[in-house]
Structure formats: structure tokens, C-alpha cells
Amino acid sequence: MHRAAPPAALILGGAGLIPFLGLSALVILGQSLLGLAPRPLLAAYGAVIASFLGGLRWGAAAASPEGRGVDYAVSVVPSLVAWAALFAPAPWDLRALGALVLAWGLVDQDLPRRGLVPAWLGRLRLVLSGVAGLALLAAGFLGAA
Known part of the structure; x- marks a missing residue:
């Protein structure tokens, strides 16, 4: 397993934060994106990414010799x-998604401890989930409902 995060993981992970940061800023500022309301776009993106995070654990379970049902x-x-x-x-949509993304960054920290994913992925997940979750929460608390 890699000791450092592969450049592609860093680049793509960082790029994945752009919609969180940009759309959250638009929600907070009350601005539209090309005539589209940013709140539903942010909520949809947050939901898609949350599903992706669940897929990470599913993949780790499938790759594990144990394949624990839990x-x-x-x-x-x-x-x-x-x-x-x-x-x-x-504003509960974005607040719930923000709390979920933040919490899931912590929940998945057992994966590197158990050797199911590389250690760098656990560290990267904390950063990415932290930024994404905080962006969702900021929009949920500071944006217009």
C-alpha cells in the first residue's frame, strides 16, 4: 500500500471540494448560478458524495478476506x-448532510486502523470530509432558508 496519497487522489479529492465551497458561498450570499438556485444543487451534490462515501466502506468490505456483514x-x-x-x-437539508459528511469522516477512521484501506486515505478523508461538511453546515446555518 502507498505510504503517501497518490497525486490523483489529492487532485481529484481537492477538485471535489470546489462544488461544496462554491455552492455554499452562493447559498450564503443569496446568489444564483446561471439562473439556478444553488441550495438544491448543493443538497444534491452533498447527497451524491455521501453515497460515494458509503461505497468506500462497501468496497473495503468486498476487498477484505473477512467481508464482515456489519x-x-x-x-x-x-x-x-x-x-x-x-x-x-x-435549512435542515444542508444541516443534516453537513453533519452526516463530517461524522462519516470519523466513522470511517476504523478502516485504516483495521488495514482495510491505506493510512493516507484515512487522513485524506478527514480533511475532505471536514471541509465538505463544514461548507454544508455553513450554508445550512448562514444561508437563507
Whole structure:
């Protein structure tokens, strides 16, 4: 396993934060994006990324010789919570998604400890989930409902 994060993971991970930061800023400033309301775009992006995070655990479970059933069960939680958050009224949609993304960065820290993913991925996930979660929460608390 890699000792340092591959450049592609850093570049693509960082690029994945652009919609969180940009759309959150637009929500907070009350601006549109090419005539589109940024709040539903941000919520949809947050839900998609939350589902992606669950997929990471599913993939780690599938690659593990143990293939623990609890990992498969836990892996579907972000998708289900994110889907429900899309039906929540503003500002709870973004607040729920922000809390989910932040929390999932911590939940998945058992994966590198158990040797299911490289250590660099755990560190990268903390940073990416931290920035994305805080951007969602900022938009949920500071943006117009």
C-alpha cells in the first residue's frame, strides 16, 4: 500500500471540494448560478458524495478476506440518510448532510486502523470530509432558508 496519497487522489479529492465551497458561498450570499438556485444543487451534490462515501466502506468490505456483514450494513447508512435529507425542509437539508459528511469522516477512521484501506486515505478523508461538511453546515446555518 502507498505510504503517501497518490497525486490523483489529492487532485481529484481537492477538485471535489470546489462544488461544496462554491455552492455554499452562493447559498450564503443569496446568489444564483446561471439562473439556478444553488441550495438544491448543493443538497444534491452533498447527497451524491455521501453515497460515494458509503461505497468506500462497501468496497473495503468486498476487498477484505473477512467481508464482515456489519461493514456492508453500515455502508448503506450514508445513502439512506442523505436521501432522507433531500426531503427535509431548508435549512435542515444542508444541516443534516453537513453533519452526516463530517461524522462519516470519523466513522470511517476504523478502516485504516483495521488495514482495510491505506493510512493516507484515512487522513485524506478527514480533511475532505471536514471541509465538505463544514461548507454544508455553513450554508445550512448562514444561508437563507
